[in-house]
Amino acid sequence: MKLYHELASWWPLLSGPADYAEEAGLYWEIISKYKPDIRDALELGSGGGNNAFHLKKKCRFTLTDISPEMIRVSRELNPDCGHFVGDMREIDLRQQFDLVFIHDAIMFITTPDDLEKVFRTAKKHLKPGGLLFIAPDFFEETFRPSTSHGGHDDGHRSIRYLEWTYDADPDDDVVETEYAYLIKVKGQATRCEYDRAAEGIFPKKTWEALLRKVGFEVSFELIAHSELEPGSYFGIVGRMAT
Secondary structure (H helix, E strand, C coil), X not given: CHHHCCCHXXXXXXXXXXXXXXHHHHHHHHHHHHCCCCCEEEEECCCCCXXXXXXXXXXXXXXXXXXXXXXHHHHHHXXXXXXXXXXXXXXXXXXXXXXXXXXXXXXXXXXXXXXXXHHHHHHHCEEEEEEEEECCCCCCCCCCCEEEEECCECCCEEEEEEEEEECCCCCCCEEEEEEXXXXXXXXXXXEEEEEEEEEECCCHHHHHHHHHHHCCEEEEEECCCCCCCCCCCEEEEEECCC
16 A cells, blocks of 8 residues: 555554544453553554554553554654564564554455464464454454545645445455545645555454464454444454463
């Protein structure tokens, strides 16, 4: 996606840390229920670092993302966190953590084989008794076509976006999201950029089967986010054997 590369500098205006405060708090409620003694955490697919901005107040965070441009954005927001560029399917930091956290970057994994690779990456980065927490946008059972919009200003630059997610072929494992960005720099003409992404869509049973195959005990936890339809949003907890 352009947003994670040539347009990455616009990320803080498209989706700022304040937009993540509620969900980060909800995630931590679930995480701390399963493992209250977390001291250090790894985030796979950390993007611009908005979740970590809030969660690093709870424990030490190390952040990884496949996009060097997004890592640069996150370093500005979270200079107190370690940062590494790498693919969540294969990165190896040769460290272990109490928690591995994966937010919506998991949606860019579009095959079961790659999903299993991510889970194996998480496992090798967890200490004995460690916890994996994943927050997918949706499962096959909860997916609904949707549109959303937003954006912010900083006094010199402004961005507004329209996002449209739909399933062009219900028989495959992918849904499509298209984006239109209106970008404005003070004193310059507004320009429009188009972007698109393919995202994986799998039933809960696929997530559970793959996590169990890798060696996790699995629980699904309802997340009651005020901006989302009740009963539509779930986190996945994967527990390592002690």
